[in-house]
Amino acid sequence: MRRGPIFALLGIGVVAGAIATAVALLLPWLPDPASKERGRIDFVTWFTVGICIFIFAIVAAVLIYAIYRFRAAPDDDSDGPPIHGNTGLEIVWTLIPTVLVTAIGIVSAVVLARNDAQAKDTLNINVTAEQFAWSFSYPQAKGLTSGTLRLPVNRSIELHFQSKDVIHSFWVLQFGQKQDTVPGIKTELHITPTKVGTYPVICTELCGLGHAVMRSSAIVMPQAAFDKWLQDQTKATGSSDTGTAGAAVFKNNGCGACHTLTAAKATGKVGPDLDKLPTYAKNAGQELSAFIHESITHPNDYVEKGFPANTMPPFELPKDQLDALVQYLIDSSKKG
Numbered sequence: 001m002r003r004g005p006i007f008a009l010l011g012i013g014v015v016a017g018a019i020a021t022a023v024a025l026l027l028p029w030l031p032d033p034a035s036k037e038r039g040r041i042d043f044v045t046w047f048t049v050g051i052c053i054f055i056f057a058i059v060a061a062v063l064i065y066a067i068y069r070f071r072a073a074p075d076d077d078s079d080g081p082p083i084h085g086n087t088g089l090e091i092v093w094t095l096i097p098t099v100l101v102t103a104i105g106i107v108s109a110v111v112l113a114r115n116d117a118q119a120k121d122t123l124n125i126n127v128t129a130e131q132f133a134w135s136f137s138y139p140q141a142k143g144l145t146s147g148t149l150r151l152p153v154n155r156s157i158e159l160h161f162q163s164k165d166v167i168h169s170f171w172v173l174q175f176g177q178k179q180d181t182v183p184g185i186k187t188e189l190h191i192t193p194t195k196v197g198t199y200p201v202i203c204t205e206l207c208g209l210g211h212a213v214m215r216s217s218a219i220v221m222p223q224a225a226f227d228k229w230l231q232d233q234t235k236a237t238g239s240s241d242t243g244t245a246g247a248a249v250f251k252n253n254g255c256g257a258c259h260t261l262t263a264a265k266a267t268g269k270v271g272p273d274l275d276k277l278p279t280y281a282k283n284a285g286q287e288l289s290a291f292i293h294e295s296i297t298h299p300n301d302y303v304e305k306g307f308p309a310n311t312m313p314p315f316e317l318p319k320d321q322l323d324a325l326v327q328y329l330i331d332s333s334k335k336g
């Protein structure tokens with residue numbers, strides 16, 4: 001083979017590769033990773049993209065060169081030469097992709113295995129998904145349930161999922177992994193947060209009318225701050241002061257995601273406005289306390305006009321928490 005075509009192919013390949021590399025590196029495609037797992041996943045991504053750019057440059061060079069060098073003259077209507085095949089070429093273009101895809105497979109398998117590997121002091125947190133709220137409970141602090149996920153930084157964490165109704169999917173973009181929550185099946189996700197900060201928790205499985213509002217936050221905090229929060233919360237939930245306890249239950253169960261309540265600075269619009277509870281109780285023909293109680297435990301027996309039916313899940317709360325929440329709602333709505 002003459003040298004000319006080789007140099008031409010090389011030149012076109014370098015230019016195509018440079019353009020593809022610039023597009024890959026100069027645009028911010030991925031967020032900064034906030035977990036060890038995300039860091040590893042990003043490595044697999046760039047490993048694969050690197051291979052793609054290399055192959056793209058070769059294919060683009062051959063294609064552009066062939067289109068230019070072997071184009072037919074404007075008045076050439078004749079058939080091209082008959083070609084049966086080229087065994088050597090076919091072996092090469094089968095072998096190279098086989099090796100590359102196998103390499104991607106091996107790197108991915110190593111990353112998956114390392115992402116699932118827990119450290120000795122793994123912190124377990126139970127996650128419950130329901131239409132349309134996340135709740136997180138901490139086995140190490142009895143009775144503590146929170147509507148936001150709090151995690152200590154640089155600690156191996158295992159989330160244990162359960163769903164009360166339909167399939168949801170847990171996703172924190174900066175942590176890099178998704179996990180479906182399936183009714184009747186226990187699923188898990190291992191995370192090691194590496195950066196203190198607040199990240200959105202998103203449901204990524206269409207789960208009904210409130211799917212779009214099924215959001216929460218993951219707050220990654222230093223270990224000492226996390227320990228203090230855990231202590232304070234345990235105190236507040238078990239507090240004899242009903243107001244504080246009720247407010248904690250309201251916040252921890254994520255009520256504010258769907259409901260408005262001025263006292264709790266909640267502005268949700270999916271469900272009824274809790275500042276108007278006395279009016280709703282009158283409409284339902286019930287005494288206020290009994291009405292609120294019913295509306296939490298059997299929310300679909302009576303739904304205020306103008307709001308979607310069968311949207312709120314029944315909340316099963318321990319009796320002291322339920323009583324505190326009912327009293328808190330009575331006090332708050334009378335003020336509001």
Ligand code: CUA
Pocket residue numbers: 130131132167168169203204205206207208210211212214
């Ligand atoms: Cu839960 Cu979408």
